[in-house]
Each structure stands twice: as structure tokens, then as C-alpha cells.
Amino acid sequence: MSVAILRRGDVLIASIQSDLSDTEVVELRQELAELVGRHRLRGIVIDVGALDVIDSFVTRALRTIVLTARLLGAATVIVGLAPDVAIAMVQFRLNLKPLRVALDLDEALAMLDRLNQRGAEDGG
Amino acid sequence: MADEVRVRIDNDADLVTARAEGRAMAERLGFPRPDPTLIATAISEIARNIVTHAGRGEIILARFEDANRYGIVVTAVDEGPGIRDVEAALRDDVSGRGGLGLGLPGARRLMDDFELKSDAETGTTVTMRKWRYRDELARLREERRGRA
Amino acid sequence: MDEERRPSNSDALTREQTEDRASESPEARPREEAGDRSADSSSGADQLLQELVAYLRENRTKLREEWAQRISDAELLQVMSDEEIFSEATEVYDNYMDALETGSIENLQTYARELSERIIPRGVETDEVLGIVLLLRDALARSLFARYQEDLGLLNRILDSYEPAANRIAVTVGVSFVEERERVIHEQQEAIRELSTPVLQVRDRLLILPIIGVLDTARARQLTEQLLGAIRDNRATVVVIDITGVATIDRTVANHLVQTVEASRLMGARTILTGLSPDIAQTLVDLGVDLGMMKTVGDLQGGLEEAERLAGYRAADASDTET
Numbered sequence A: 001m002s003v004a005i006l007r008r009g010d011v012l013i014a015s016i017q018s019d020l021s022d023t024e025v026v027e028l029r030q031e032l033a034e035l036v037g038r039h040r041l042r043g044i045v046i047d048v049g050a051l052d053v054i055d056s057f058v059t060r061a062l063r064t065i066v067l068t069a070r071l072l073g074a075a076t077v078i079v080g081l082a083p084d085v086a087i088a089m090v091q092f093r094l095n096l097k098p099l100r101v102a103l104d105l106d107e108a109l110a111m112l113d114r115l116n117q118r119g120a121e122d123g124g
Numbered sequence B: 001m002a003d004e005v006r007v008r009i010d011n012d013a014d015l016v017t018a019r020a021e022g023r024a025m026a027e028r029l030g031f032p033r034p035d036p037t038l039i040a041t042a043i044s045e046i047a048r049n050i051v052t053h054a055g056r057g058e059i060i061l062a063r064f065e066d067a068n069r070y071g072i073v074v075t076a077v078d079e080g081p082g083i084r085d086v087e088a089a090l091r092d093d094v095s096g097r098g099g100l101g102l103g104l105p106g107a108r109r110l111m112d113d114f115e116l117k118s119d120a121e122t123g124t125t126v127t128m129r130k131w132r133y134r135d136e137l138a139r140l141r142e143e144r145r146g147r148a
Numbered sequence C: 001m002d003e004e005r006r007p008s009n010s011d012a013l014t015r016e017q018t019e020d021r022a023s024e025s026p027e028a029r030p031r032e033e034a035g036d037r038s039a040d041s042s043s044g045a046d047q048l049l050q051e052l053v054a055y056l057r058e059n060r061t062k063l064r065e066e067w068a069q070r071i072s073d074a075e076l077l078q079v080m081s082d083e084e085i086f087s088e089a090t091e092v093y094d095n096y097m098d099a100l101e102t103g104s105i106e107n108l109q110t111y112a113r114e115l116s117e118r119i120i121p122r123g124v125e126t127d128e129v130l131g132i133v134l135l136l137r138d139a140l141a142r143s144l145f146a147r148y149q150e151d152l153g154l155l156n157r158i159l160d161s162y163e164p165a166a167n168r169i170a171v172t173v174g175v176s177f178v179e180e181r182e183r184v185i186h187e188q189q190e191a192i193r194e195l196s197t198p199v200l201q202v203r204d205r206l207l208i209l210p211i212i213g214v215l216d217t218a219r220a221r222q223l224t225e226q227l228l229g230a231i232r233d234n235r236a237t238v239v240v241i242d243i244t245g246v247a248t249i250d251r252t253v254a255n256h257l258v259q260t261v262e263a264s265r266l267m268g269a270r271t272i273l274t275g276l277s278p279d280i281a282q283t284l285v286d287l288g289v290d291l292g293m294m295k296t297v298g299d300l301q302g303g304l305e306e307a308e309r310l311a312g313y314r315a316a317d318a319s320d321t322e323t
Helices: A022-039 A056-071 A083-092 A105-123 B013-029 B035-054 B086-090 B104-110 B136-147 C015-023 C029-033 C039-058 C060-073 C082-102 C106-119 C126-148 C152-195 C217-234 C251-266 C278-287 C300-310 C318-322
Strands: A003-008 A011-016 A043-047 A075-079 A100-102 B004-009 B057-065 B069-078 B113-119 B123-133 C200-203 C206-212 C238-245 C270-274 C295-297
Touching: A003 A022, A011 A022, A011 A105, A022 A043, A022 A056, A043 A056, A043 A105, A056 A075, A056 B035, A075 A105, A083 B035, A083 B104, A083 C217, A083 C251, A100 A105, B004 B013, B004 B035, B013 B035, B013 B057, B013 B069, B035 B057, B035 B069, B035 B104, B035 B123, B057 B123, B086 B104, B086 B113, B104 B113, B104 B123, B123 B136, B136 C152, C039 C060, C039 C082, C039 C126, C039 C152, C060 C082, C060 C126, C082 C106, C082 C126, C082 C152, C106 C152, C126 C152, C152 C217, C206 C217, C206 C300, C217 C238, C217 C251, C238 C251, C238 C300, C251 C270, C251 C278, C270 C300, C295 C300
Parallel strands: A011 A043, A043 A075, A075 A100, C206 C238, C238 C270, C270 C295
Antiparallel strands: A003 A011, B004 B057, B057 B069, B069 B123, B113 B123, C200 C206
């Protein structure tokens, strides 16, 4: 597949390896939802570094993943956005409201930890 | 360099090709970063509309140049049902929900020129252009001409 | 060699046409001549051109000497030594002959560009380059006057062939030189632009981008690429953009700056803008910028402290109130 998914503890790390067709995007969405539900994960990190185009369709799909994962108890962080893609998304004015972003995997995991701690404090 | 590249759009896998070809031509023409990405993104939007609303169509990539500028012309053609409310399709909604979900206002923001023709009989044609001055001097020359 | 033949259809053939005919390579000519009434005159003109070029080539040494003398009398190319002038002059002369003979200016353009590349760093000016080409033109014309002075009719025909070709050569050399100069200036501008927006890594994960001077669209675009690339390469989570050194920016550039901040955010880096002048602050407000999204601090010092807090180097606590 064009996406490599591995599980590290209760975090899912999805690495997109190449440009995805719309069908593959939808497949990814479904797979992630399924995995989060099955393993009771608390976080997803999606590395979009290999995507050199992120348009409205992909953005909508990412938003759907974030919202679905949230319902299932997991936070999602997008990492690895390439400079040119970031510029394109800003100029396009793609709405990225619910999306959390981090610079790289390390930062994303740290962010998920912080969210988890905060969650534990609130809930505990 | 080929003056024109045509990509048939029949399904969503063709969008990957259209994006790649658009990027490749932009880079060959000498567009500096981030333009190839902007162009590929705009192509992605209008090519997807073909798949979603017309089923099939074509993306035509062509170069254009004049004395002081070089650029790319992207045309998306389909014989689908057409867009009834062209104005709404192009409306740049501040809330981000405008444009009938067709991504056209966004694509327009990424390009320099943008034209949309659509009706029920003939279908839809979107023509977009992005161009650059060859260099600072060409830009100055154009500005001087404008003032004169 | 048809000195007795009068130019036929001289009204039909304008000067330009004569030049065009003369410009065609000998191989191309026969095709055009078939059934062409003006063929006689064109082949005549072409032959004259060949003849005068042969003559000028024969007398190369003498004419080059005369030309060099004119150059030195006019006090041109003083930055170059006599040996250099001699060697360049020889090449120019030979290229000039080729261009006259073939009518093709492509080789001449290439040579002129290479020559310009050599002499521009030496400090040779545009007026000198134009000057020496015109002096060569004059020296050659004079020798043609001398040679053909007995037959004014023939001299006129010779000049009809020579002048347009010689003028084309002068224009080609001049334009090539000027274009090369412009290219060099442009290159230097690019280099200055790059040097003048250095992105500095002050701490792990913390970048500063101090901008000084005029911020126009071209510079803003380059700045964005540099900054976003630096964020990725240096794995920066906080960026301080200091515009203390920028007095004013137009709406387009201000918009560009805002987009840069937004793009940095998408890459996972927070941006702090410092050193805003009142003028720039007003521009941002007028633009309707989402100021809640953009963090601004009055001066660079304050901005750095805030950045260190954001990057986790300082505790965000009561010490804030001290600033």
C-alpha cells in the first residue's frame, strides 16, 4: 500500500509514502478508523511529507479522520507538511480548523503526551 | 519541449497523472518554487470536478510566452451537465464554504487568470493561466510600457 | 564581378531586400532565384559582398592596425593592455568578417556575449564597446571608399551591401554587451537578496529572521522559501521575524508576510513578529489580519524571550511581568 502504518504503544503512526489517489485516501480513512476502534488508541500521527499536493479533498479527508478519531477517543496530529504545500494550502485558504499540526514525529508524540496528561488531570 | 500535454480524465487515478504532468511542465518551463505545487494543486481541484460531476473529460496543459513573460495554460474540458450557477461556483466566500464545494475559488486564488464557461448543452471548460516575468528587467520593461 | 551590369529593378528592390538577399547563405539562394525577376540583382549584390569581404580579409593586418590606432586615438579601452587589445581585436575582426560574409549573427552573438563576460569585470563601459565597433565599421568603410573610388556606381552598390550588414553587426554587439551587463546586475541583485535575509539558528529549535531594508514582493517571496526551508532543515518550532529594520511595507507584501506566518504554523512552527513600526502595524490592521493568530512583541529582545518560553527554554511564569 502507499501508506505504512505501525503501532507504537497506544499511538498509531501512518506514513504516507507517495501521492495518493482519492480512492486510496478513502481507504486510509477507513483503515485508520478501524484500527483506532480495534486497539483503543489514544493518538494518531499522520506523516504527509510525501504528499506534494494537498487539495480540498485531502483536507476534507484529514478533517474526517480527526473528527472520527476524536469520537473514538484518539487525538490526531499531522506532521511533515512540505514548505510548498503549506504555502499552497494557505493561499488556497483551505480551512484547517480542527487539525493539529506538529513539525515532526518527535514533536507530535510530545504533543500527544501533553494532551494525554492534561486529559488524565481533567478526568482524574 | 512539447508544446502541449493532454491527460484524459476518466477516474480518480488520472488525477495523480494530471497533477504530476502539471508539476513536470511547470518545472520544465522554469517556474520557481512554490509555483509548480500551486499549479498542481489547482489542477487537482478542477480535474476532480470532471470526475465527480461529468464522469470524464480532459486536461490540456500548454505553454505560452511573449516578449517578457513565460507561463502555463491549463484547460479542463468536459461534456458533463454543466454548472447551473456559475456565479455561485466562483464566489469567494469568506467563511470558506462558498463556491458550491467545487474548489474553484481556491483554484483561482492559486493561479493568475481564471475563466469558466459552462452550460447544459456543451459542458464545462475551465481555463487557468499562471505566468511570470522572465526576470526583473522584463518586469521593469512591462511597467515602463504601462506608464508610457 | 559584374561591374558593367546596372542594378536592375532598383525601384523594386529596397535596401532591406538587398540586405536580406545578401544575408541568405549561398546554398539557400538558388531556390529563391528560380523565376525571380530580381534574381539578377540579388546574385550581383551577393557577389559584391563576397568580393568586399575577400578584400577586407586580404587587408586584415593593415586594417586591424588602422582600427587599433583609431581606438587608441579615441582613448578607448584604457583598462586593457596593448596585447589584450590586439588579441581581442583580431577575434573581433574575424568574427566581423564571418558575420558580413554569412549574414548570420548567431555566432557573433555568442562571441559578443563571451567577450562581454570577459571585459565587463575589467570595467569596460558600454560607450567603449559601441565606440570600438563603430570605429571598425568606419575603418573598413574608408578602405572601401579608397578601393572603389574610381567607380562611384560600383561604390554605391558596394555600400548598399556593406552598410546594412555592418549596422546589424554594430547593433548585435552593442545589444549583446548591454544584455550581458544587465544579466550580471541581476545576478548580483539576487545574491544580495539572499545574503541580506539570513536565517539564524540561535538555539535548538529556535530561528531568527532579521529583515533589514526594503521588503518588496520578490524579496518577500524569497524570504518565505528560505524561512520555511530553514524550519524544516533546522527542525524549528519557534521563529522570530524581526522587522525593526523595515520602515514600511505595502499591502501585497504585508499579505505575503501573513501568509508566511500561516504557512509556518502549518508546518508546526510558531511565529513571533517583532519590531513593527507604527506604519506597518497600521497596514496590518487595515488588511484585517487575524491578529489573534499572529503574536507580536514590541522589540527583538522581548520577542526572543517570548520565543524561548514558547520553545520550552524558559518557564512561563511570574517572571513575565518583569518585561
